[in-house]
Amino acid sequence: MAIWIEEDAKILVQGITGKQGTFHATKSVEFGANVVGGVTPGKGGQMADLGIIQVPVWGTMSEAISATDADASVIYVPPRFAGAAIIEAADAFKSVKGNGVIVCITEGIPTLDMVKATAHVRGIEGVRLIGPNCPGIITPSETGGAKIGIMPGSIHAKGRIGVVSKSGTLTYEAVAQTMSIDEGQSTCVGIGGDPVNGTGFIDCLSAFEADEQTAAVVMIGEIGGTAEEEAAAWVAENMSKPVVGFVAGMTAPPGKRMGHAGAIIAGGKGTASEKVAAMESAGIRCANDPSEIGAVLLKALQDAGLR
Amino acid sequence: MNIHEYQGKSLFRGAGLPVVAGVHCTSVEQALSAYDDLASKIVAVKSQIHAGGRGKGILYDPESGAEVMQGGVKIAFNRDDVETYATNLLGNKLVTKQTGEVGKIVNNLYIESGCAIAHEYYLAILVDREEKMPLIMASTEGGMDIEEVAESTPEAIHKIYVDINVGVTDEQANGLASSLGLDGSASDSFVTMIQGLFSFFAEKDCAMVEINPLVRTDDDEMVLLDAKVSFDENALFRHPDIVELRDLSEEEATEIRAKEAGLSYVKLDGNIGCLVNGAGLAMATMDVIKLYGGEPANFLDVGGGADEQQVETAFSIIMEDPNVKGILVNIFGGIMRCDIIARGVIAATEALGLEDPLVVRLVGTNFEEGRAILAASGLNIHTAETLAEGAEKIVSLIGGGQ
Numbered sequence: 001m002a003i004w005i006e007e008d009a010k011i012l013v014q015g016i017t018g019k020q021g022t023f024h025a026t027k028s029v030e031f032g033a034n035v036v037g038g039v040t041p042g043k044g045g046q047m048a049d050l051g052i053i054q055v056p057v058w059g060t061m062s063e064a065i066s067a068t069d070a071d072a073s074v075i076y077v078p079p080r081f082a083g084a085a086i087i088e089a090a091d092a093f094k095s096v097k098g099n100g101v102i103v104c105i106t107e108g109i110p111t112l113d114m115v116k117a118t119a120h121v122r123g124i125e126g127v128r129l130i131g132p133n134c135p136g137i138i139t140p141s142e143t144g145g146a147k148i149g150i151m152p153g154s155i156h157a158k159g160r161i162g163v164v165s166k167s168g169t170l171t172y173e174a175v176a177q178t179m180s181i182d183e184g185q186s187t188c189v190g191i192g193g194d195p196v197n198g199t200g201f202i203d204c205l206s207a208f209e210a211d212e213q214t215a216a217v218v219m220i221g222e223i224g225g226t227a228e229e230e231a232a233a234w235v236a237e238n239m240s241k242p243v244v245g246f247v248a249g250m251t252a253p254p255g256k257r258m259g260h261a262g263a264i265i266a267g268g269k270g271t272a273s274e275k276v277a278a279m280e281s282a283g284i285r286c287a288n289d290p291s292e293i294g295a296v297l298l299k300a301l302q303d304a305g306l307r
Numbered sequence: 308m309n310i311h312e313y314q315g316k317s318l319f320r321g322a323g324l325p326v327v328a329g330v331h332c333t334s335v336e337q338a339l340s341a342y343d344d345l346a347s348k349i350v351a352v353k354s355q356i357h358a359g360g361r362g363k364g365i366l367y368d369p370e371s372g373a374e375v376m377q378g379g380v381k382i383a384f385n386r387d388d389v390e391t392y393a394t395n396l397l398g399n400k401l402v403t404k405q406t407g408e409v410g411k412i413v414n415n416l417y418i419e420s421g422c423a424i425a426h427e428y429y430l431a432i433l434v435d436r437e438e439k440m441p442l443i444m445a446s447t448e449g450g451m452d453i454e455e456v457a458e459s460t461p462e463a464i465h466k467i468y469v470d471i472n473v474g475v476t477d478e479q480a481n482g483l484a485s486s487l488g489l490d491g492s493a494s495d496s497f498v499t500m501i502q503g504l505f506s507f508f509a510e511k512d513c514a515m516v517e518i519n520p521l522v523r524t525d526d527d528e529m530v531l532l533d534a535k536v537s538f539d540e541n542a543l544f545r546h547p548d549i550v551e552l553r554d555l556s557e558e559e560a561t562e563i564r565a566k567e568a569g570l571s572y573v574k575l576d577g578n579i580g581c582l583v584n585g586a587g588l589a590m591a592t593m594d595v596i597k598l599y600g601g602e603p604a605n606f607l608d609v610g611g612g613a614d615e616q617q618v619e620t621a622f623s624i625i626m627e628d629p630n631v632k633g634i635l636v637n638i639f640g641g642i643m644r645c646d647i648i649a650r651g652v653i654a655a656t657e658a659l660g661l662e663d664p665l666v667v668r669l670v671g672t673n674f675e676e677g678r679a680i681l682a683a684s685g686l687n688i689h690t691a692e693t694l695a696e697g698a699e700k701i702v703s704l705i706g707g708g709q
Contacts, residue, residue, distance in 0.1 A: 079541060080544060080545070108541045109541060110512055110539055110541045110542035110545075111434055111512075111514070111539045111541065111542070112434070112441075112471060112509060112512055112539070112542065113542075114439075115434060115439060115440060115441065115471045116471055116472065118439045119439070119440070119470070119471065119472070122439075135641070150611065150641060150642055151641060152640065152641040152671055152672050154672075155671065165587070166587060167585060167586060167587020167588065168585045168586075168587065168588075168611070168641070169583075169584055169585030169587065169588040169639040169641060170585060170587035170588045170591055171587075172639045172641055172671060173588065173591070173639060173694070176639075176670065193586055193587070195434065195436045196434060196436060196439045220587065222586075222587050222590060223590070224436075225436040225437065226436075226437060227436070227437070230437070246591070248587045248588075248590035248591040248594060249590040249594070250593075250594040250597065251575070251590075251593045251594050251596075251597045251603055252590055252593070252606070253573070253575065255405075256573050256606075257573075258571075258573060258586055258589070258590050258606050259571040259585075259586025259589060259590075259606065259608040260586040260587070261540075261541065262436065263586060263587075263590070267453075267454050267457075268454060272594075288594075288598055289591075289594075289595045289598055289694065289695050290588075290591050290595070290694055291595075291693040291694050291695040291696075292695070
């Protein structure tokens with residue numbers, strides 16, 4: 001098992017004929033992901049060339065899911081259309097098969113569009129939204145795996161560490177750190193750096209807790225909001241597996257947005273030191289430096305009798 | 308994106324929201340003629356800068372540094388007062404709790420008619436990240452610093468969450484009015500105002516609307532006496548009218564240039580420049596520099612798909628900062644290939660004549676090729692395998708911490 005996405009999950013690409021969609025779908029296929037087709041409004045009936053394979057394009061998500069029984073969709077459409085793409089995918093998964101995972105990579109979606117989209121998805125049981133503004137989700141297998149997003153596939157290997165992160169490249173650091181102590185990953189989830197997103201830390205932690213393949217979790221946070229603090233409180237109450245962490249932005253000045261729309265210390269809230277304090281008091285060991293995540297994880301695994 | 312109070316009030320007026328008459332001025336003469344036109348015995352002379360805490364701020368002469376006047380918002384009781392205050396505000400530097408020591412030069416004034424205040428309230432609308440819904444916060448403690456109220460008497464802040472697809476219901480609006488102790492015509496006035504203000508927030512894609520103070524007049528009318536309005540940058544594409552209100556003189560010139568080049572840059576006070584891909588890793592790079600005794604000079608995220616040209620622009624932006632004594636490049640190649648970064652680094656150091664120490668850490672896609680390109684360049688570029696090693700090297704190369 002892994003969480004939410006099986007190794008051979010059937011994947012649709014929304015915006016497959018766009019530059020980003022074609023490029024990243026091709027990379028996913030090269031890695032071994034099971035991309036079954038895509039959607040671009042007005043381009044139904046065409047074939048999309050993904051290098052080693054060609055896949056059909058539909059005009060709507062309903063048609064695409066009906067034809068392929070897809071498990072997940074990944075969204076590469078431009079920001080102004082992304083909110084509507086999420087809502088279309090959610091409705092289509094609900095009406096055609098009753099469940100599905102929507103992964104939105106797009107950065108720069110208006111916040112109120114995300115307020116509407118997340119409210120819509122929240123009302124549909126069985127449909128999950130990951131992102132937006134995230135690297136995606138990957139479940140590595142022995143031969144590749146389900147790479148749904150823009151992460152470099154080659155750095156991953158199948159294993160027992162769950163990874164959840166607000167950041168993109170910092171997730172790759174965390175993955176590299178697990179590899180440095182000879183541990184692979186069960187599933188890696190980028191929840192994204194926007195103020196309003198779908199899946200949060202607690203959703204991921206609770207799924208990792210329930211997942212048999214996962215033995216421990218690496219959680220990467222950053223300044224802004226209080227999601228890390230809430231996750232820490234949840235871990236203290238509910239989590240039996242070791243969790244280690246890192247929080248970026250110790251040196252970030254207040255009131256300045258640090259690249260991600262959600263990475264801002266506002267009104268004195270959302271500082272890295274508060275987050276680390278909350279996580280450590282919940283038993284989550286935090287590295288001061290991403291280069292130490294491997295060592296901290298190794299110690300946690302040893303203390304739990306897992307190494 | 309922030310706008311000035313006078314611009315916010317003009318938008319409010321256009322949306323039928325209750326504001327008192329006022330005039331935007333950029334000279335003392337305009338301020339005096341505004342006073343004559345408003346025909347209000349008492350007026351407020353308000354400095355217009357993109358920062359809060361104006362009332363308690365202090366004005367300084369930007370040349371000599373001498374203190375000119377206390378308070379960036381003044382009540383004028385006659386024409387002479389208007390002349391004195393306008394003279395003392397315009398062209399001088401206003402330092403408030405939010406501007407920091409550098410302060411902001413006052414180039415704009417707002418002259419506003421007086422109104423008979425019975426009570427001051429606090430009101431704000433923003434998006435609550437945790438609930439993923441718009442949130443209205445209101446308090447009877449107007450005029451005060453809301454963070455202090457939140458700290459000392461959190462029970463005094465009333466909150467309602469609003470369904471974006473529905474807006475503020477009559478029940479919610481009446482309930483909030485009653486929580487604030489309003490009744491009769493004051494309550495009716497509040498209900499109409501809050502429903503209108505929320506519609507404005509949603510239609511214009513605001514990031515935040517803060518009214519401090521919202522006032523009840525002696526006639527039991529609610530009036531928006533302040534207007535601190537900011538907009539969601541991501542939604543500006545659908546609001547060309549709002550984009551026109553942008554005052555670039557209020558924003559950091561280098562940050563604007565970086566944004567135009569597709570880079571995300573924030574200037575800091577240290578002496579080690581950083582060039583990183585990804586916002587989280589860029590923050591972590593700053594943190595690790597500090598951990599090894601150095602001080603980061605900036606946050607700079609070149610994004611996921613930067614090309615050679617963007618890397619060169621990034622270098623030139625970092626090197627514009629005279630405090631920079633060394634640069635750390637930290638790239639985890641995903642979408643971005645390390646060989647492209649390596650070529651960009653070489654082109655930039657040659658074009659810009661970089662003499663400061665440079666440490667480059669490349670990992671991920673095509674990292675071997677990237678490292679080989681750097682090694683073959685013959686330039687004085689230090690390399691590192693991990694972020695910690697990179698930070699340690701650059702700190703030691705510039706001669707330790709500050």
